[in-house]
Amino acid sequence: MKRIWILFFVVVAAVWCIPVSGMPAYAQEVSALKEQLSKPLVVYYSRQGHARMLATALKNHLNADIEEIRSEKKRGVFTIMVEQLFGLHDRQKAPEKDLSQYNPFIVVAPIYFMKLCAPARTFIDRSIPEGKDVYVFTTSGGPLAGFTKNSIRSFVQKRNLNVQGVHGFQIGKKTQADFDNETAAFLAQHPIR
Numbered sequence: 001m002k003r004i005w006i007l008f009f010v011v012v013a014a015v016w017c018i019p020v021s022g023m024p025a026y027a028q029e030v031s032a033l034k035e036q037l038s039k040p041l042v043v044y045y046s047r048q049g050h051a052r053m054l055a056t057a058l059k060n061h062l063n064a065d066i067e068e069i070r071s072e073k074k075r076g077v078f079t080i081m082v083e084q085l086f087g088l089h090d091r092q093k094a095p096e097k098d099l100s101q102y103n104p105f106i107v108v109a110p111i112y113f114m115k116l117c118a119p120a121r122t123f124i125d126r127s128i129p130e131g132k133d134v135y136v137f138t139t140s141g142g143p144l145a146g147f148t149k150n151s152i153r154s155f156v157q158k159r160n161l162n163v164q165g166v167h168g169f170q171i172g173k174k175t176q177a178d179f180d181n182e183t184a185a186f187l188a189q190h191p192i193r
């Protein structure tokens with residue numbers, strides 16, 4: 001009787017490990033799970049549309065999902081000035097997606113007064129789960145200053161996130177096609193995995 005049980009377990013284990021298209025069943029499951037967990041998510045805040053165009057280009061080139069940061073604050077220049085001067089947080093709706101399912105996070109947002117805008121700071125601070133990989137892409141009128149880049153990097157690191165890159169894009173009079181081309185050229189030089 002004991003032998004029958006041993007035989008039964010050996011057969012079950014063997015069937016479970018039978019290669020399907022060259023890969024054992026458990027390895028296929030692990031690989032599917034890994035793929036699911038490693039889908040990139042582009043997250044963006046945009047007041048006037050440029051960061052949205054950059055986010056769209058990144059989403060398309062990376063085959064990523066996209067989530068808009070839904071700020072509940074109306075933002076004029078005065079509000080922005082106060083937020084940036086005092087490092088205030090944003091008030092925003094909860095993300096629509098289950099963020100634990102994604103990695104890396106690609107945050108796209110404007111620079112105001114040489115700092116990352118409040119909606120992006122709040123999202124990084126409160127919504128991205130600890131331990132995730134984070135890229136930050138900024139949009140700005142001028143080039144991204146070194147000290148601004150460093151302050152974004154240390155802001156992300158302090159939240160127990162793995163900062164993988166901080167990159168600045170200038171807005172100029174660019175169209176969606178311009179952002180698409182620039183993003184393709186950028187990603188060819190700096191791949192995101």
Ligand SMILES: Cc1cc2nc3c(=O)[nH]c(=O)nc-3n(C[C@H](O)[C@H](O)[C@H](O)COP(=O)(O)O)c2cc1C
Pocket residue numbers: 045046047048049050051052077080081109110111112113114115139140141142143171
């Ligand atoms: C109040 C305010 C402050 C800004 N400060 C800066 C700045 O310090 N450096 C810079 O290069 N651009 C600055 N800009 C330009 C913005 O970065 C630019 O308008 C933004 O990236 C556009 O993104 P959006 O179209 O997605 O809103 C500022 C714009 C505003 C409205």
